[in-house]
Amino acid sequence: MATLLRMPEVAANATHAVLAGWNKQVGDAVEVGEVLADIESEKAVVELAADEAGTIGHLFVAAGQEVEVGAPIAVLLASGETAADVSALLAASASAIAPEPVQDAAAMVERPAATPTAPAGRLFASPLARRLARERGIDLATCVGSGPNGRIVKRDVEAARPAAAPAAPAVVAVAAAAAYREIPHSAMRRTIAKRLTESKSSIPHFYLTVDCRMDALLALRAGMNAASAAGATRKISVNDFIVRAAALALLEVPEANVGWTESAMRQYASADIAVAVSTDNGLITPIVRNAEAKSLRTISTEIADLAARARAGQLQPDEYQGGSFSISNLGMHGVDEFSAIINPPQAAILAVGATRQMPVVENGALVVGEVMRCTLSVDHRAIDGALAAHWLAAFRRAIESPLALVG
Template structure:
């Protein structure tokens, strides 16, 4: 009998995804384990594999459309079945996909876009994140039916309500005001937000509005580091050479091993002090920023970290990262030095407590033995969540990091 092709949860916290591209067409045979479609989550594009052999009988969610986790996105027929088997088919055991034929019957009630108040949201069953997003977008949760367990309102429910509110016709005065604000822009192209871009925007707003950031800065001398790098790279082929960025990664691991209080995650109930040192390193992609994780970084050599980072960066830019390669991490590092940025402050990646922003290495005047000389210097800024890491701990960590960069031989031991 026909079987529903269900969209599974491909990463922790995933609630929906975009069907980027079907790799099989209707009527085409598929083997068990063969890739059916490319699924775009908020972090990467992954392949969905067939659980059984058969023929694609019907595609319910076309390319470019979004579907909920556990919804049926297509129908798989047994090899012996024909198209007539679809006549009496109805999805079972999974929530039907939100396709035109089912939309009116399955769509949950959507709240109107009105100013929300704490009193209104306290009377409904909703996750803390859903409540916060509702307040930020002026969504009243009263009367809304959630898609979570026992009708609990979750993030995706509020985001859909906000999208419908934006799409709804605005009063004439509001339309005129919006048009006036756009006057003088000239021609432009509107690029729809991808799932990844929406998630980045949501998490940045959440971090900057709910996490009490404080910042610590330091200038690190690089003479010894650059000299050591030149020695280490002697005889190495170009793809295997150690980059300047590899040293700060190793120095971060070194400092976390000596100041473990900075390797912390904040939760509402407790501060989690992590036993492993897993470093998230920011990589710029066409779709936005993603942070693959170097796990157990303190136990790996500089060369191993360099090789792993090169592989992860390529996979990140090609959208081939697996969830295990970007989920988790206890500390983040972002390097804009290659763009000539002298110094900057990065936004913390919750629930982590710290992120280090690394600027460009440049020759600057410095004092040495009473004389002004020019030497290579790199500025770094540590952004810290004051709820879980105190100022003294952050300062201690940054001092250890600076010393490791300026005396890098210790990083090879």
């Protein structure tokens, strides 16, 4: 019999998700496991696969539309069923279904197929189509939209050829004001804005800054990478050392490996380090689980894999949700020092700046040293100043004695 397909809960506790694009249209045959649609969650794009075979008989939701979890999105017809079966299912489910369908089988029979046309004026495109166009260097103005009302969807971008040169951005002229263009917020960007606003306004942040001598670590890293240059092993980064040092510091000072909830202090059993990764849609923090028990090379390989899949929107919810501590490193971008915002319910985040040559006093003499400045943002409800200082001292010792980090 006809089956009503509903918006899945693609992330824990999610109430809504965006249907980024349909891969099937009304009348298309579907096999078990085939991808029906791309669903954009707060942090990634997830493929919705068919659990059974059939034919698409009805679509309720347009590409790019935000939908409540559990709401109907499509009807899947079994073999031999027709538009009459769609009507019967709709009648039986009338209280749960929006009155205006996107497409239905009856409409496909009664009306001749419309030729896809590009919308006049403003370009309408799904979030996934816009992201693909940016990645492939395709001007959306050259795409012919085949979605509802001429909306450009994923398959239209995939069928287009890259533009010879980047197109000039569309601008809107405003009287007595600078020209601008509006870029719709992605689900990820809206979530980031909400969570950071709540964090900064509700958590009593305080900050501690420390300078770490990096001479020994940089020399050790250079030697390790030179020794493995001929092999296929990925080169160790400074950030890999930082993650390992933070994990060992949390092992040494477990009182700092905590989170705040309104009812109790959450004491974490392992150092699950969230590492900030920048993507086209915003910041995401994939997690290195049990980092205190992993070798430096294992951490390095895992971070590289997580970062690559984060930028491709392929992380699973359990790979970026949770964590006991976060690290945000902007040193590779030339930033000397900054303060990061805590990611609740975690109680601390370490902001890492660039390593710089600067004058330092060593054994009473002025020498040039390699120095990295780190700032720890702390939730004062969960961690007091002395405890935060104790953890930061343990972290600096680990960084300045890097042989202990190799394993």
